[in-house]
Amino acid sequence: MSSPFFSVLVGIAPFVPFFVILLFLIMRRQKPCPDCGEPLSPFLSPFKKTWRHWVEGGYICLKCGCDVDSDGRKVPAGTAPRLRSVVTGIVMLTLVGVPAVLLLLFLLHR
Ligand SMILES: [Zn+2]
Incomplete structure (x- = not known):
């Protein structure tokens, strides 16, 4: 067995x-949708995500299609990410990206 x-x-x-x-x-x-009360799905298609969703998270209501931020508040269409979130995103990318590039260079030039 x-x-x-x-x-x-x-x-x-x-x-x-x-x-x-x-x-x-x-x-x-x-969280419920602020407009229609439908539970917001935590899983969102990468093709539907906006720049704001990638940077600071959020939802799109499957029922009425309204844009909701990570705290469950409605966001008007086309809202830019908050500056703090953009900075956090860049810092995170740098923290992950720089060691990855260095490791790649190290492995290539061995
Ligand atoms: Zn809704």
Whole structure:
């Protein structure tokens, strides 16, 4: 009874509670649409996301299509991200991107 499938199952078993808790937290964070009250889906198609969604998060109501920020407030269409969020985004990209580029250069020039 030691098929590869069984081994994989045993290997991922300790992580199952973690994923259940994560999913539970995501579902709990669901906020209602400020316009129509429909629960906002935490999962948004990357093609529907705006620049603001990528930088500071937010939702698009699946029922009425209104744009909602991460705190559950309605956002008028075409609103630019807050400056603080843009700065945070750039800093995060730098913190992740610079070591990645350095590592790549290091590996290429070995
Ligand atoms: Zn709505």
